[in-house]
Amino acid sequence: MESEANDSNLANDKSKAPKVSRRTVLTGLVLGGVCAGLLLEDADCQDLLAPSRETEDKPKNGSKVPLFYSKGYNISAFGLEHLHPFDGRKYQKIYEALTNPKGPRRPSSVERPAALSEAALLKVHSKEYLDSLGDSRVLSRILEVGILAKLPAGVIDWRILKPMRLAARGTMAACRAALQMGLAINIGGGYHHADKDQGGGFCVYCDIPIAIKTLRQEGLLKTALIVDTDAHQGNGFANVARGESQLFVLDYFDESIYPHPKVKEDWSIPFPRNTDGRTYLSELKSTLPVALEKYKPDLVAYNAGSDVLDSDPLSTFRLKVEEMNERDLFVVETTRRMNIPLAMVLAGGYGKDSAIAHTKSIESILARFDGQTG
Numbered sequence: 200m201e202s203e204a205n206d207s208n209l210a211n212d213k214s215k216a217p218k219v220s221r222r223t224v225l226t227g228l229v230l231g232g233v234c235a236g237l238l239l240e241d242a243d244c245q246d247l248l249a250p251s252r253e254t255e256d257k258p259k260n261g262s263k264v265p266l267f268y269s270k271g272y273n274i275s276a277f278g279l280e281h282l283h284p285f286d287g288r289k290y291q292k293i294y295e296a297l298t299n300p301k302g303p304r305r306p307s308s309v310e311r312p313a314a315l316s317e318a319a320l321l322k323v324h325s326k327e328y329l330d331s332l333g334d335s336r337v338l339s340r341i342l343e344v345g346i347l348a349k350l351p352a353g354v355i356d357w358r359i360l361k362p363m364r365l366a367a368r369g370t371m372a373a374c375r376a377a378l379q380m381g382l383a384i385n386i387g388g389g390y391h392h393a394d395k396d397q398g399g400g401f402c403v404y405c406d407i408p409i410a411i412k413t414l415r416q417e418g419l420l421k422t423a424l425i426v427d428t429d430a431h432q433g434n435g436f437a438n439v440a441r442g443e444s445q446l447f448v449l450d451y452f453d454e455s456i457y458p459h460p461k462v463k464e465d466w467s468i469p470f471p472r473n474t475d476g477r478t479y480l481s482e483l484k485s486t487l488p489v490a491l492e493k494y495k496p497d498l499v500a501y502n503a504g505s506d507v508l509d510s511d512p513l514s515t516f517r518l519k520v521e522e523m524n525e526r527d528l529f530v531v532e533t534t535r536r537m538n539i540p541l542a543m544v545l546a547g548g549y550g551k552d553s554a555i556a557h558t559k560s561i562e563s564i565l566a567r568f569d570g571q572t573g
């Protein structure tokens with residue numbers, strides 16, 4: 200049913216990406232220029248400007264399960280972002296669903312991270328790689344939108360990379376909060392195709408390994424396990440983890456899609472094309488508890504991609520929304536039952552049900568673990 204996989208491109212891997220006309224792009228450029236000035240006045244832009252040390256990140260709102268989010272996570276690049284199937288407003292949709300008057304949280308009970316510092320990025324990435332992000336051609340390849348090569352790199356940094364640095368800080372803050380409080384959720388992050396010296400698959404910064412390495416250097420943890428249920432193999436995280444002691448990866452992925460070839464991981468669980476939810480959940484439930492016993496992590500970083508859904512254009516998984524909900528609740532409950540701290544991040548998800556599925560999962564987790572609804 201699907202097209203042949205492309206070895207080097209996540210977005211073209213399944214050729215269901217939306218088509219955008221030249222007129223749409225030009226209109227977007229004009230409107231984007233107008234909106235850009237307005238966005239500078241956006242209160243959340245303060246997040247991007249506020250320098251603060253990562254060690255100062257502490258949940259301030261008194262919730263049992265801290266949620267991290269900033270409006271600055273969302274990505275818009277004058278309409279050009281629509282050339283990739285990634286929904287740049289997904290995080291906002293989830294946040295708004297969780298904080299509307301009928302939702303489980305109030306806006307005031309959500310933590311607002313600042314952007315990740317260069318010093319933190321350098322914990323994993325090379326200076327050469329970070330410098331290479333000043334080249335629009337490099338960025339257009341990582342972000343899989345060829346026309347971005349025509350834009351100044353500074354504009355791409357402002358509209359796409361800064362949101363990613365902000366969400367990466369949210370991942371670190373969620374990991375830090377999880378170690379203190381047992382469970383925390385970042386409504387963003389999970390850039391698992393980003394490697395030490397290169398990005399790919401719309402992933403620029405290797406957020407989870409950066410967080411784990413930073414917290415380890417602070418003496419806050421020794422052993423960490425990344426549980427990756429995004430539909431794609433997390434090749435970037437896996438490559439970084441292989442060079443780190445006591446950082447392990449357990450990865451459930453669709454073996455028929457990007458990346459090709461797959462890389463070596465501590466524990467890979469590849470699924471064949473068109474795997475349904477029942478098969479997927481059965482495998483997850485039989486293996487996750489074994490992995491937690493085997494690695495005995497001080498922290499689980501849970502990369503909870505929604506591209507496992509049947510409606511996702513980039514994978515062949517067949518999970519229903521309620522099955523993804525069951526997956527997320529199982530991972531969190533199993534880990535917490537063993538008294539292991541867990542930080543959840545959202546990772547990929549490109550279909551029409553992505554935001555609602557994440558919302559339902561987070562609502563279920565909060566209903567189960569959050570005694571205080573904010």
Ligand SMILES: [Zn+2]
Pocket residue numbers: 429430431504506547548
């Ligand atoms: Zn994915």
